Amino acid sequence: MSTPEARKDDVEHPGQDGSPEAGHARSARQQNRTPILMARQLEKTVDSGSGRITILNALDLEIHAGESVAIVGSSGAGKSTLLALLAGLDTLTRGELALFGTSLSSLDEDGRARLRSGQVGFVFQNFQLLPTLTALENVLLPLELSDSDVDTQQASQWLARVGLEARVQHLPKQLSGGEQQRVAIARAFVTHPALVFADEPTGNLDRATGDRVADLLFTLNRESGTTLVVVTHDPQLAARCDRTLTLDEGRLHERINPHGSSHAPDGADRR
Ligand SMILES: Nc1ncnc2c1ncn2[C@@H]1O[C@H](COP(=O)(O)OP(=O)(O)OP(=O)(O)O)[C@@H](O)[C@H]1O
Numbered sequence: 001m002s003t004p005e006a007r008k009d010d011v012e013h014p015g016q017d018g019s020p021e022a023g024h025a026r027s028a029r030q031q032n033r034t035p036i037l038m039a040r041q042l043e044k045t046v047d048s049g050s051g052r053i054t055i056l057n058a059l060d061l062e063i064h065a066g067e068s069v070a071i072v073g074s075s076g077a078g079k080s081t082l083l084a085l086l087a088g089l090d091t092l093t094r095g096e097l098a099l100f101g102t103s104l105s106s107l108d109e110d111g112r113a114r115l116r117s118g119q120v121g122f123v124f125q126n127f128q129l130l131p132t133l134t135a136l137e138n139v140l141l142p143l144e145l146s147d148s149d150v151d152t153q154q155a156s157q158w159l160a161r162v163g164l165e166a167r168v169q170h171l172p173k174q175l176s177g178g179e180q181q182r183v184a185i186a187r188a189f190v191t192h193p194a195l196v197f198a199d200e201p202t203g204n205l206d207r208a209t210g211d212r213v214a215d216l217l218f219t220l221n222r223e224s225g226t227t228l229v230v231v232t233h234d235p236q237l238a239a240r241c242d243r244t245l246t247l248d249e250g251r252l253h254e255r256i257n258p259h260g261s262s263h264a265p266d267g268a269d270r271r
């Protein structure tokens with residue numbers, strides 16, 4: 001989609017029950033609320049050895065509180081670049097971007113970090129755990145950096161929720177890729193953020209562990225109202241989100257998932 005007007009024509013709008021009416025009712029509800037995240041005419045260009053590359057081009061997006069949104073697209077389409085911009089971790093070339101109703105362009109790096117603090121969790125594609133800290137210390141870090149109480153028990157419980165109760169004292173280099181990914185997920189959720197960005201959160205996990213992590217994401221989305229923005233190459237994970245946005249040629253194309261939000265593909269929760 002490129003503009004809100006274009007979206008009316010571009011987007012399939014079935015509701016949770018698949019009916020166009022339910023889809024329109026949902027859209028009407030969303031129109032009455034301020035988006036938690038809003039991008040207008042977002043552009044990102046970078047200079048490379050072979051000249052200037054446009055990664056994102058006049059991209060529009062609105063995400064409302066409590067939604068789960070999948071971002072899909074081919075490798076190199078710009079998904080990780082988009083996620084970093086939306087979270088205020090990278091700067092735009094052009095356009096408008098507002099997070100929790102605050103324009104990110106009005107803030108410097110410290111201001112953006114303060115806005116994110118305790119409210120935004122991020123699961124990086126390459127985890128970005130601090131190598132000298134144990135799994136537990138990595139999970140405690142966002143609590144230390146925000147005004148939250150530093151609660152070791154809470155951090156341990158998060159590691160247990162991702163199946164790592166026996167790995168709390170391990171350094172990242174003593175953990176497998178999938179284990180590091182799960183530490184990154186525990187770290188993203190430990191502050192009970194309103195919004196979580198996850199870049200391929202199940203990318204390094206076997207199907208059973210990936211399903212468990214996905215169940216955890218959607219349980220939090222359903223029970224705590226955590227808004228989820230998930231980049232994934234896994235069509236099953238994307239189908240569980242309320243909406244799927246495909247990134248292609250620097251823009252997003254949207255589809256509403258008839259069976260999206262929180263349920264396993266077979267309709268039965270695994271938890
Ligand atoms: N700083 C940079 N300088 C030059 N090119 C860059 C830079 N950052 C990203 N790119 C290019 O932008 C494109 C998008 O990269 P990005 O990592 O966002 O893709 P992606 O959709 O997340 O891919 P994947 O599915 O493989 O993770 C790639 O072609 C990448 O090489």
Ligand SMILES: [Mg+2]
Pocket residue numbers: 079080081125199
């Ligand atoms: Mg990526």
